[in-house]
Amino acid sequence: MTLTATTAKAAAPRLELSAGTIVEGEDKRTDDVASLEYGIYRATKNRRLIDECAEVLNRGGVAALVPTTATETYLKSVAEQVEQFARSRHQAEGTASGGILALPTSGSTGTPKLVAIPVAGLVQFLQWGQDYFNFDATTLSLSLSPWNFDVSLLDTWAVLSSGGTVVAAEAARLHDAAYLARLLDEHRPTFVQVVPSTLDALINAAGGATYPSIRNVVLTGGVVAQPARAAAAKLFPEATFHNVYGATEVNDCLIETLSAQQFAGTETLPLGMPIAGCEIYLDADGERQPLHEAAEATHGELLVRTPWMADGYIHEGSMTPLPVTADALYPMKDQALWANGQLMYQGRRDRVVKVRGQRVNLEELENAARRTGLVGMACAWLTDTAPAEELHMAYTTPDHGTATTGLQLRMAMSATLPAFAMPNHLHAFAGPFPLNGNGKPDLPTIKSRVESE
Secondary structure (H helix, E strand, O other), X not given: OOOOOOOOOOOOOOOOOOOOEEEEOOOOOOOXXXXXXXXXXXXXXXXXXXXXXXXXXXXXXXXXEEOOOOOHHHHHHHHHHHHHHHHHHHHHHOOXXXXXXXXXXXXXXXXXXXXXEEHHHHHHHHHHHHHHHOOOOOOEEEEOOOOOOOOHHHHHHHHHHOOOEEEEOOHHHOOOHXXXXXXXXXXXXXXXXXOHHHHHHHHHHHOOOOOOOOOEEEEOOOOOOHHHHHHHHHXXXXXXXXXXXXXXXXXXXXXXXXXXXXXXXXXXXXXOEEOOOOEEEEEEOOEEEEHHHOOOOEEXXXXXXXXXXXXXXXXXXXXXXXXXXXXXXXXXXXXXXXXOOEEEEEEEHHHEEEEOOEEEEHHHHHHHHHHOOOOOOEEEEEEEEOOEEEEEEEEOOOOOOOOOOHHHXXXXXXXXXXXXXXXXXXXXXXXXXXXXXXXXXXXXXXXXXXXXX
């Protein structure tokens, strides 16, 4: 079944997810909070959660998905914000208001930051996903990310809305090689979406096996070094690979589609070209240019507008608008270079630090480590300790078994990094990185484990 724009209460689009099938997952209930106007759910991967969440959204309510690891304090804070917002919204606008899906952008600690995604935009995004990847009743998606993470909108929601099947891998078992190998062997999925950490886990779990059933692999959430991409191309020899770019506030907005050979051989993946309906601009020192009009070698911050942008943030019981420009463009805080007909990622503006009088991009440091082929994942940070700042980087090895010494890694990185950008301290990490509620490396926990050793 495909998405239909059936109407209810002011022609609000509806989410039709019931035709799809969910297998695996976690067979347990959680202490969710729900009413006619809203629902707060720990993102446990089961059928009940998806159905109840869609029901709240289709009746014009607000549904919030939070990490399964969320503390009671975190959950209470979300519940208070959403309840206050839902009630004030209902009183002001009535039941004709379209539903809102609220997804957190932080981990399971700290002040929740809830991105409010309107159902009308969500339906458009799911339809794009169905059309671009040809989802239908034969699609079998291996869902590796937690359902509170925005990437699940493609590998779970879009697949279910097309009548396909979702193999819901438990988030807590993503580094259990035997478990992942069983999911691949038993279900033979046709679609998979990965962030760098889950791609690493799949490569390790396969143990040299290949899975030609996979037709499409979507990479999102970060840079993957060429050696890991070459291993992925061998793992999924019949797949087409797609590098997508976006954020929770705007969802996917750029895509680069490549053959397995291109994916494996390209030294650095381009960000891709705008998805239909998305507008991309480069802000070069205050001079803004549409991507299609940008001059050769234009460098600047990415500004984005999409058909499925969020309405804003639910904060203190009200809607806080997105921090957009006067013409409704969302600043991504990411730097990019337009050259030779390609858009290349240049790092986040807010991850540039000053060390020994020089500016250092922490993402470029991590990417330089991954490009050596000696590490699986890397995570860098700066400490401000007297008498000077110090750069640290924790790293895992590609197979989480073969040891890479700090000296080996330092020598390999020195081929591409200037001396001032080299970390003061390299920390070999035993096993995979711990992940936060959105499935990304949990920096506070990584730092804590490093400091305790």
